[in-house]
Amino acid sequence: MTRISLTVDGATVADDVEPRMLLVQYLRERLGKTGTVIGCDTSNCGACTVHLDGQSVKSCNVLAVQADGATVTTIEGLAQNGTLHPVQEAFRECHGLQCGFCTPGMIMQSVDLLNNNPSPSEEEIRLGLEGNLCRCTGYHNIVRAVQHAAAQGSSTAGATS
Amino acid sequence: MTATAVDHEIGRDRRRKEDQRLITGRTRWTDNIVLPGMLHLAMVRSPFAHANIASIDTSEAQQAPNVIAVLTGADFGDELGVCINAWPITPDQVTPVHSPMPSDRVSFAGEIVAVVVARSAAEARDAAELVEVEYDELPAALDLKEAAADSVLAHPDLGTNKSALWVFDSGEAGTGGNVEDAIGKARADGIVIEREYRQQRLIPAFMEPRSVVVDPTGEQLVMYSATQIPHILRFALAATTGVPESKIRVIAPDVGGGFGGKLQVTPEEWIAWAVGRRVGKPVKYTETRSESLMSGHHGRDQWQKLTLAAEKDGTVTGLKVELLADLGAYVAIVGGGVPVLGAFMFNAIYKFPAYHFACQTVLTNKTWTDAYRGAGRPEATYAIERLMDELAAEVGVDPLEVREKNWIKHEEFPFTTVAGLEYDSGNYEAATAKARQMFGYDELRAEQMARRASGDPVQLGIGVSTFTEMCGLAPSRVLGQLDYGAGGWEYASVRMLATGKVEVTTGASAHGQGHETAFSQIVADRLGVAFEDVEVLHGDTAVAHKGLDTYGSRSLAVGGEALVRAADKVVEKAKPIAAHLLEASVEDIDFAGGRFSVRGTDQGMAIGEIATAVFAAHNLPDGVEPSLDSDATYDPVNFSFPHGTHLCAIEVDTETGALKMRKYVCVDDVGNIINPLIVSGQVHGGLVQGIAQALWEEAVYDDSGTLVSGSFVDYLLPTAADTISFDIDHTTSPATTHSLGVKGVGEAGTIASTPAVVNAVVDALRQYGVHDIQMPCTPERVWRAIQGGGAGGSTEGAAMPHFDPSEPGQDSTEGAGA
Numbered sequence: 001m002t003r004i005s006l007t008v009d010g011a012t013v014a015d016d017v018e019p020r021m022l023l024v025q026y027l028r029e030r031l032g033k034t035g036t037v038i039g040c041d042t043s044n045c046g047a048c049t050v051h052l053d054g055q056s057v058k059s060c061n062v063l064a065v066q067a068d069g070a071t072v073t074t075i076e077g078l079a080q081n082g083t084l085h086p087v088q089e090a091f092r093e094c095h096g097l098q099c100g101f102c103t104p105g106m107i108m109q110s111v112d113l114l115n116n117n118p119s120p121s122e123e124e125i126r127l128g129l130e131g132n133l134c135r136c137t138g139y140h141n142i143v144r145a146v147q148h149a150a151a152q153g154s155s156t157a158g159a160t161s
Numbered sequence: 162m163t164a165t166a167v168d169h170e171i172g173r174d175r176r177r178k179e180d181q182r183l184i185t186g187r188t189r190w191t192d193n194i195v196l197p198g199m200l201h202l203a204m205v206r207s208p209f210a211h212a213n214i215a216s217i218d219t220s221e222a223q224q225a226p227n228v229i230a231v232l233t234g235a236d237f238g239d240e241l242g243v244c245i246n247a248w249p250i251t252p253d254q255v256t257p258v259h260s261p262m263p264s265d266r267v268s269f270a271g272e273i274v275a276v277v278v279a280r281s282a283a284e285a286r287d288a289a290e291l292v293e294v295e296y297d298e299l300p301a302a303l304d305l306k307e308a309a310a311d312s313v314l315a316h317p318d319l320g321t322n323k324s325a326l327w328v329f330d331s332g333e334a335g336t337g338g339n340v341e342d343a344i345g346k347a348r349a350d351g352i353v354i355e356r357e358y359r360q361q362r363l364i365p366a367f368m369e370p371r372s373v374v375v376d377p378t379g380e381q382l383v384m385y386s387a388t389q390i391p392h393i394l395r396f397a398l399a400a401t402t403g404v405p406e407s408k409i410r411v412i413a414p415d416v417g418g419g420f421g422g423k424l425q426v427t428p429e430e431w432i433a434w435a436v437g438r439r440v441g442k443p444v445k446y447t448e449t450r451s452e453s454l455m456s457g458h459h460g461r462d463q464w465q466k467l468t469l470a471a472e473k474d475g476t477v478t479g480l481k482v483e484l485l486a487d488l489g490a491y492v493a494i495v496g497g498g499v500p501v502l503g504a505f506m507f508n509a510i511y512k513f514p515a516y517h518f519a520c521q522t523v524l525t526n527k528t529w530t531d532a533y534r535g536a537g538r539p540e541a542t543y544a545i546e547r548l549m550d551e552l553a554a555e556v557g558v559d560p561l562e563v564r565e566k567n568w569i570k571h572e573e574f575p576f577t578t579v580a581g582l583e584y585d586s587g588n589y590e591a592a593t594a595k596a597r598q599m600f601g602y603d604e605l606r607a608e609q610m611a612r613r614a615s616g617d618p619v620q621l622g623i624g625v626s627t628f629t630e631m632c633g634l635a636p637s638r639v640l641g642q643l644d645y646g647a648g649g650w651e652y653a654s655v656r657m658l659a660t661g662k663v664e665v666t667t668g669a670s671a672h673g674q675g676h677e678t679a680f681s682q683i684v685a686d687r688l689g690v691a692f693e694d695v696e697v698l699h700g701d702t703a704v705a706h707k708g709l710d711t712y713g714s715r716s717l718a719v720g721g722e723a724l725v726r727a728a729d730k731v732v733e734k735a736k737p738i739a740a741h742l743l744e745a746s747v748e749d750i751d752f753a754g755g756r757f758s759v760r761g762t763d764q765g766m767a768i769g770e771i772a773t774a775v776f777a778a779h780n781l782p783d784g785v786e787p788s789l790d791s792d793a794t795y796d797p798v799n800f801s802f803p804h805g806t807h808l809c810a811i812e813v814d815t816e817t818g819a820l821k822m823r824k825y826v827c828v829d830d831v832g833n834i835i836n837p838l839i840v841s842g843q844v845h846g847g848l849v850q851g852i853a854q855a856l857w858e859e860a861v862y863d864d865s866g867t868l869v870s871g872s873f874v875d876y877l878l879p880t881a882a883d884t885i886s887f888d889i890d891h892t893t894s895p896a897t898t899h900s901l902g903v904k905g906v907g908e909a910g911t912i913a914s915t916p917a918v919v920n921a922v923v924d925a926l927r928q929y930g931v932h933d934i935q936m937p938c939t940p941e942r943v944w945r946a947i948q949g950g951g952a953g954g955s956t957e958g959a960a961m962p963h964f965d966p967s968e969p970g971q972d973s974t975e976g977a978g979a
Contacts, residue, residue, distance in 0.1 A: 037188075038370070101368040133878050136418055138848055139881040
């Protein structure tokens, strides 16, 4: 067991974890952060995407011990004081989700994309979301949602981590 | 306080009620559920496609840390139950017994032979690796055609791999002529198109892996499952495991997609049920993605042998369909019924005078197959829409022209088809005209000609698909005639709460479709209450105590209509109470906009006020029960028949075989639209799943029966970067057999798009003598087809313009359009 301490969605937490424990398992099983989900075992689907020190990562591809001392933001910490992040609003406004399973990861990746490129082209959006799989929407409305958020100036509107 | 109702909810693009919890992570997926004392399961699965189990040594696993039990099939008796087939398609169907955990022989790679119960999921998985299983490998039946010849048996005790032969013949049914006569005449002085198409095996690949939690504490045993079918699951548990139905509660919490893949009763559910009962503690099993791809049921997997007879001007005179359908190792819950659903759709939107359909279902040592989005209808639509393009090429006319020559004209509805269905409404001319205009059809054809003329290395192909489907499964009487094991009705209830809020339950079980939103819109209109005041409850057999769940684009067309009828009963129950409270006679009470009023006066009461008065029950008419709550069970009188015209433009790099989709236009007629936002989302998602069959996806097995596309590294789900934005629109011919006029939209995009894409690819390459490219149309296959030219540049026997004359029942191919 290794002692780690980190900040998750604004709260300071500390635990003893097995060295093999993945960050996503730590979030779900130890912290109850079940908004972040597991969709595959090969780091293809991106459903588990969170922000680690402000950068998007697939939390199935990070060991919990690697997050020691870091700041993690999950989908559950994205809204601030009850106000949705503009990207969350955009996904609802543009019907960018159906079953919603990929949505936490898709939103976290979209926020990261817009942080790095506030006015992306459609092609840049599509390439920027390439690591996140969705089976319901055909991506059409996800792209619309990111465009909508970009038009609202989302990168400056909400803190992300 | 209750919100204010607006004039019309139906037709509004309401944002979804579901979204708030989904975009904030406040979700209840089955894998999120944690119960006190809960134990975790890990499965030990066979690496072999076919083997006898010689021995299973669980001793080392039993000693592993925090392992509670390691159990095999031999440790259970009848309480383990069996996985059921609900649709024996013929009386003499050969159906292997499907134990959730066989103790003697495994029939596909991935079948469960032992289960480990431990305090954590990680410890269960660790211990599963310590279970020693000795197998005696058996020869495996893998190739569908070879399996159909019984060269190797998937289940030696059955003596054959042939499960059932299901036949429909229009001559015998009296719905049309004799197809052999039509083919004979066409051979003499018409056109005969003979083709063999491959429907590759696909994997539904819902994003939420399947998960099940069983809670045996308390009087009712509770199963939470990531399923599309909680009600059917409850029935099947009761029917096969000896627990009374009244002691079983099944809950489908938030469910992350299904596409038919969660229309199943699974070994994993049955094992969790048995283990939970055995250990007396809650248990959870969540599959890995690899387990999901390997052992969740697959879809499609057919060989289609097709013969189309036509006159020289392109008027079709007959269609003969001979299918081989791979069931996999077991006959799944719908199983062979999937290709049978397609039997009614090969004739599609056309007036074919003669039709013959025969499907042989075949057992193999692969993962079982069952419904995948469209279920039988995509396969049928692919076949006929590919054939119509081949016919157009043979006649030398535009593909839309040959379709128009054969399709049912809008003034001919209702129309009884050669397959015996009555299409109630449609307008193929209108949808096609709109699609042509949106697509810029003539301009793209001109560009195509210019590229051909200039020898451009990038050629343009234009693909057409004018599809229809049967939705709203299904009239119970028809299901009975087809030997399906249940009905096709749906249930709904409307409960008027004391505070004026409305609680709706439905037997449909949403897993991403947006029922909570669309159903709220229907009830808001019907009762004149605010959209926000309606709460839709579903997916829990203790809440919506009966239902037949969600699949086959049925929820709105069947479940929505049940809801309308329940709401109307509420109004009828409220009328005498309103009359009493308003001191008027019932005959003078009108109901409109949520208000009961006395005709000719300004006296009236809102329905919410009546609900409050009924709750108090202080002042009701004599003999009237103090309740407005009502329910309804609706059995559809007919299917509904959405249709549409899909047009696809694809650029083909003839030097590399690379494909680039340039434009995709579809105009679908799905009847009346409750929520256009949700409908467009269903179309987009459906399109990509159908396009993915055409271009990317395939479940591939190696020679020993191992699924080699068993992870998302190898099974090519499209990404945002692979796909384009779509141009979609609608025409509207309401369904005429129920009050909502809706037809269903869940499967339309998937059914229509696959042939549109392949037709586009073939259209670009027809000039090189290419007639077919096997799906998925990979760059390699496209490139090889161009190099091979001639008779289709066939890849792995895909394009077969001439049948083997030595095969029985196959004539020669004079006049064939190859």
